[in-house]
Amino acid sequence: MSEEIHDPRKQVPAYVKVFGLLLLLAVINVAASYLPLGGGNIGVGLLVAGAQAILALGILMHFFSEKKTVHHLMALAIASVVALLVIFVCCYADQLNSVTPVK
Amino acid sequence: MKEETGVPQEMNEQGVATGGPHGGGSGTAAHGAGHHEHQIELSWWRHYVFSTDHKVIGIQYMITSLLVALFGFGLMVVMRWQLSFPGKPVPVIGPLLTAVFGANLAPGGVMTPNLYNSFGAIHGTMMIFMAIVPALFAGFGNFVVPLQLGAPDMAFPRLNMASFWSFFVGVVIMLGSFLVPGGAAKSGWTSYPPLADIADTGMGFEPILNGQTLWLIGMAFNITGSLLGSINIIATIIQLRAPGLQWMRLPVFVWSELVTAFLLLLAFPPLESAAIMQLMDRLFGTSFFSPDGLIIGGRHWPASGGGSALLWQHLFWFLGHPEVYVQILPTMGIVGEVFANNTRKPLWSYKIFVYSLLSIGFLSMVVWAHHMYMTGMGQSITTFFQIFTTVISMPSVLLGTVLLLSLWGGSIRLPTPMLFALAWLPMFGIGGLTGLPLGWTPSDMVLHDTYYVIGHFHYMMAPASIMGLFAGLYYWFPKATGRMMNDFWGKVHFWMTIIFFNGVFFPMLIQGFNGVHRRWYDGGAGWQMAQPVLWLNQVMSVSAWILALGQIPFIINFFWSIWRGKKVTSDNPWQATTLEWATPTPPGHGNFLHPVAVYRGPYEYSAPGAARDFLPQWEQEESRVAEPKLSSV
Amino acid sequence: MELEIPYTVTARPDTGSYNAKIGIWLFLASEVMLFGGFFSAYIFLRMGATHWPHHLLNVPMGLFNTFVLITSSITMVMAWTALKMRQFQSYRRWLAATLVCGVVFLGIKSMEYKDKFHHYGVILNNGQEITGHLEMTPAEAMKSSTLRILPDAEDAGSFGYQLRSIFGRPAAGEEKVLEIPKSDIQWWSNFTPRYSTYLATYFTMTGLHGLHIIGGLLVLGFFWGPGAKLYRTNPEHLANRVEVAGLFWHFVDLVWIFLFPTLYLL
Numbered sequence A: 001m002s003e004e005i006h007d008p009r010k011q012v013p014a015y016v017k018v019f020g021l022l023l024l025l026a027v028i029n030v031a032a033s034y035l036p037l038g039g040g041n042i043g044v045g046l047l048v049a050g051a052q053a054i055l056a057l058g059i060l061m062h063f064f065s066e067k068k069t070v071h072h073l074m075a076l077a078i079a080s081v082v083a084l085l086v087i088f089v090c091c092y093a094d095q096l097n098s099v100t101p102v103k
Numbered sequence B: 001m002k003e004e005t006g007v008p009q010e011m012n013e014q015g016v017a018t019g020g021p022h023g024g025g026s027g028t029a030a031h032g033a034g035h036h037e038h039q040i041e042l043s044w045w046r047h048y049v050f051s052t053d054h055k056v057i058g059i060q061y062m063i064t065s066l067l068v069a070l071f072g073f074g075l076m077v078v079m080r081w082q083l084s085f086p087g088k089p090v091p092v093i094g095p096l097l098t099a100v101f102g103a104n105l106a107p108g109g110v111m112t113p114n115l116y117n118s119f120g121a122i123h124g125t126m127m128i129f130m131a132i133v134p135a136l137f138a139g140f141g142n143f144v145v146p147l148q149l150g151a152p153d154m155a156f157p158r159l160n161m162a163s164f165w166s167f168f169v170g171v172v173i174m175l176g177s178f179l180v181p182g183g184a185a186k187s188g189w190t191s192y193p194p195l196a197d198i199a200d201t202g203m204g205f206e207p208i209l210n211g212q213t214l215w216l217i218g219m220a221f222n223i224t225g226s227l228l229g230s231i232n233i234i235a236t237i238i239q240l241r242a243p244g245l246q247w248m249r250l251p252v253f254v255w256s257e258l259v260t261a262f263l264l265l266l267a268f269p270p271l272e273s274a275a276i277m278q279l280m281d282r283l284f285g286t287s288f289f290s291p292d293g294l295i296i297g298g299r300h301w302p303a304s305g306g307g308s309a310l311l312w313q314h315l316f317w318f319l320g321h322p323e324v325y326v327q328i329l330p331t332m333g334i335v336g337e338v339f340a341n342n343t344r345k346p347l348w349s350y351k352i353f354v355y356s357l358l359s360i361g362f363l364s365m366v367v368w369a370h371h372m373y374m375t376g377m378g379q380s381i382t383t384f385f386q387i388f389t390t391v392i393s394m395p396s397v398l399l400g401t402v403l404l405l406s407l408w409g410g411s412i413r414l415p416t417p418m419l420f421a422l423a424w425l426p427m428f429g430i431g432g433l434t435g436l437p438l439g440w441t442p443s444d445m446v447l448h449d450t451y452y453v454i455g456h457f458h459y460m461m462a463p464a465s466i467m468g469l470f471a472g473l474y475y476w477f478p479k480a481t482g483r484m485m486n487d488f489w490g491k492v493h494f495w496m497t498i499i500f501f502n503g504v505f506f507p508m509l510i511q512g513f514n515g516v517h518r519r520w521y522d523g524g525a526g527w528q529m530a531q532p533v534l535w536l537n538q539v540m541s542v543s544a545w546i547l548a549l550g551q552i553p554f555i556i557n558f559f560w561s562i563w564r565g566k567k568v569t570s571d572n573p574w575q576a577t578t579l580e581w582a583t584p585t586p587p588g589h590g591n592f593l594h595p596v597a598v599y600r601g602p603y604e605y606s607a608p609g610a611a612r613d614f615l616p617q618w619e620q621e622e623s624r625v626a627e628p629k630l631s632s633v
Numbered sequence C: 001m002e003l004e005i006p007y008t009v010t011a012r013p014d015t016g017s018y019n020a021k022i023g024i025w026l027f028l029a030s031e032v033m034l035f036g037g038f039f040s041a042y043i044f045l046r047m048g049a050t051h052w053p054h055h056l057l058n059v060p061m062g063l064f065n066t067f068v069l070i071t072s073s074i075t076m077v078m079a080w081t082a083l084k085m086r087q088f089q090s091y092r093r094w095l096a097a098t099l100v101c102g103v104v105f106l107g108i109k110s111m112e113y114k115d116k117f118h119h120y121g122v123i124l125n126n127g128q129e130i131t132g133h134l135e136m137t138p139a140e141a142m143k144s145s146t147l148r149i150l151p152d153a154e155d156a157g158s159f160g161y162q163l164r165s166i167f168g169r170p171a172a173g174e175e176k177v178l179e180i181p182k183s184d185i186q187w188w189s190n191f192t193p194r195y196s197t198y199l200a201t202y203f204t205m206t207g208l209h210g211l212h213i214i215g216g217l218l219v220l221g222f223f224w225g226p227g228a229k230l231y232r233t234n235p236e237h238l239a240n241r242v243e244v245a246g247l248f249w250h251f252v253d254l255v256w257i258f259l260f261p262t263l264y265l266l
């Protein structure tokens, strides 16, 4: 285990940086949502949230320093959830007689 | 995830003695717990009821789910009466129906449409979620997997107990729902909204204590239990393999349990979310699944609308399809074990078998919408699902082929478990082949929602899965009880079962081709078009009743053998190679008397040059003793 | 317990993890799928909706709550670090800070819920939507044949307005109380889950998330109080357990990181 090798205290500066970044990104996300980007708003919002998620997962949850087993498990979960979401969108988009939503 | 060297290092650290478990010395504990003393007195309650021992929990699962299966079968037997003799009072148990369900649902012993629907919904739900899956996945999984891994118990024994009890509460709620005003859920095992959203609401129904709401709550408990159980199984397989038990030395049953557990883990939660949403719809009047402008009984349904009934179908089948594989995968593992053991040769290709299991696992996550071709899906997305549905049948065929070829040149023994395992193969074949036409839209258009679909999936889940279940029961019974089940009565049971299973389900395929709809209560006008095949109803019903009689030899044999059966003379009565047979009979708490280690693959039967025709995984060098003695616990 | 299971405290060499860590990651995998189910429902409903509100929820409050949860994540990982360093007092302090953050989050969330329950929406027969506050008691509104509603200000969706509204309803601007006969109304209700599919998703997802927070608080509270005794006999085991509980806590924060933009911002 990585914690055994490294001194856990060494991680603290990284935590503090992540803390700052997470707060900053949250503010950016709020600010961006007021920009008139149309459909682009959704993209930006999810992108920023994704960046936050990677920071939290990778550093606070020590995912980056985990061993293969955990990586494989999570890869499986992420693959399934992406399959779920993407196929759902496709299923919605491709319906016979689909009514285009009124904008 | 693999360690490629023969025996990993921690084995040397513990200084495992060479020579396997019969090498001598009195009972030291299982590996990892060198000097620990296991003969701890537990109260009766902790021992048999709130036990954390994986074997006890496995048996609890098995007994509960066999009872549920019997109950579910009973429901079906009564439904078959209605189908053969519509509107006539049910003989023998008619008065009982009236007494239990009241004159509203069963006046004068006649099944009403509502009662028929309740029976159908609960038959499907209980058989799938509370009988077959818990028996195969949790029952055998709990009892056998840690033994086959050489582990002292599951990774999280207390969690294990929690999952059993969660499941148990689910069963009780589901059974109890028959007793609330209006009776149990009526919307099928699939609970399609908007019907399921509005069912059992309004006049004469309680807000929470009504059939459909209790269905959802019962399912939530059941799902929770399944999730905890699958976490436990996976963690156990990853963490508690005995020294030397590399991934490609795992018995195929362990592989099948691993894939099954992942399917449950990843596919069940979306259904849980859907169940929560349906609960919200029913309790708080939300419109997750109620479309705009829903009119019921001539009145606007008082909800905002904007929901989508298709959303439920997608979420349901996202679980639903993996769930059907959850019911067949463990039996593939069981059949693989029984085949190797009784052909006395290695499986024809262990690797192909394992990779097929894995690819079925992956693919079964992306085929779910083949249940929804008729819901107005567009062409590109149907093409996607048709392709993957066709592709998933390939590993299934490979698996069957591996098993078939494994028979080639074997010196086949035919004890009862092998008979069941052999019969599994053609039943699985019929089930799979009848699935293909359903996987393609042009033919599914004709066959969807007919008895053909019912025939297809019952061939998978009844003849195939249940054959596998029986094979496993007869095979592992001696390990659990120390006694053999009677072979003669086992064979009687086998022939009764296989013949009448086909008597029930084959005619369904024929009726389906003739357009008989799967959910009709007495058919009415629809049956007029199916006159030429209606006589098959009687054939099926009579087969079902004889099938019920055919289970009596099994039930008697089962209980008789627990106390009176022939005692086994060895810890390894089938002369098998996998680790569960290295334990004492029956295994005590902690399982192994000595630390075990694994030296070879799982199915080294009839190795050239060996004195015996089997080389157990746990023996470093071939033992000189022809048949190891029975060790005392 | 009676039986010793291997690798409860030390890691198995070839997998690099102790059992509970594998267990919690598996659990998180299933949680990913659980919330994945809800997000897919969100996508489906939103794509099918004729109208999806923007900035309807109070963004400043949500942003503040986001800060609270992010902070709690950091205090959580600090608590674990302290435990790893065998600084017991510091561990308890950091964990207490985490607990406080969790409670604050729930407090703010319940204020938001309450605000919504006092907010009303009306959909007219021509499809037009009017949102605002009742100028009568809910009981009167049920009985009467007209609704008296003070519509929301033009800029009710703006950050400044929402910020001010936290400290009392901002003074009314141009708006006048509307009297709407019920015969003109297609659908009206306060902002409860049944008002629209948007609010249904909002309440269901945040409600479930709130339940996760409560669960996390119970577990962390246990390791702050009675569970901390384990420190005396087996500090490493306690550190493992806290790490596992912490992984759950971080995950709950992570879910919020996605809930906040999807429900509040977009």
Ligand code: HEM
Binding pocket: B190, B324, B325, B327, B328, B370, B371, B389, B390, B392, B393, B396, B431, B432, B433, B435, B436, B437, B438, B439, B440, B444, B447, B448, B449, B453, B456, B457, B460, B461, B465
């Ligand atoms: C070769 C593999 C298989 C293929 C191609 C296949 C295909 C299909 C298709 C397309 C349907 C939908 C039919 C319709 O509603 O119109 C279906 C239904 C079903 N299949 Fe299969 N299947 C396969 C294997 C299995 C297995 C292994 C099981 C279970 C052990 C199973 C259980 C079911 C069930 C339960 C249903 C019906 C669910 C319902 O509507 O109530 N299938 N199958």
Ligand SMILES: [Cu+2]
Binding pocket: B320, B321, B324, B367, B368, B370, B371
């Ligand atoms: Cu399917």
